Amino acid sequence: MKTLNLIMAIVALVCTVVMDVLYPFFIPASGSNLGIVCILSAFGSIAAWIHFDKYITMVKKEAAFHAENRIKNEQKERLARELGHSDGALSDMADQDLIDLGNF
Numbered sequence: 830m831k832t833l834n835l836i837m838a839i840v841a842l843v844c845t846v847v848m849d850v851l852y853p854f855f856i857p858a859s860g861s862n863l864g865i866v867c868i869l870s871a872f873g874s875i876a877a878w879i880h881f882d883k884y885i886t887m888v889k890k891e892a893a894f895h896a897e898n899r900i901k902n903e904q905k906e907r908l909a910r911e912l913g914h915s916d917g918a919l920s921d922m923a924d925q926d927l928i929d930l931g932n933f
Contacts, residue, residue, distance in 0.1 A: 831884060831887040834880045834881075834883045835881075837880040838876075838877045838878075838879075839877075841880060845869075845873030848869060848870060848873065849866070
């Protein structure tokens with residue numbers, strides 16, 4: 830979903846820029862045509878902004894999730910070492926130690 834939002838934002842932005850750049854060459858200049866192109870350009874810009882915002886929000890949530898998991902794993906390993914568990918049993922024992930201590 831994150832990649833889809835990025836792709837949609839890029840597509841909306843590219844379509845808007847192409848429409849704005851090619852407008853004078855393909856559409857006869859008149860007030861109504863200019864108004865339509867301006868409205869379509871505004872909608873394209875808004876769509877690009879919305880999708881970029883959704884993408885950035887998803888990236889921030891993913892980064893926060895990974896940071897939280899890393900911190901929890903470091904706490905588990907530290908606790909297991911403090912309680913004297915061997916390296917092979919660190920992850921299993923750390924989970925149990927956290928549950929026993931009420932930290933989890």
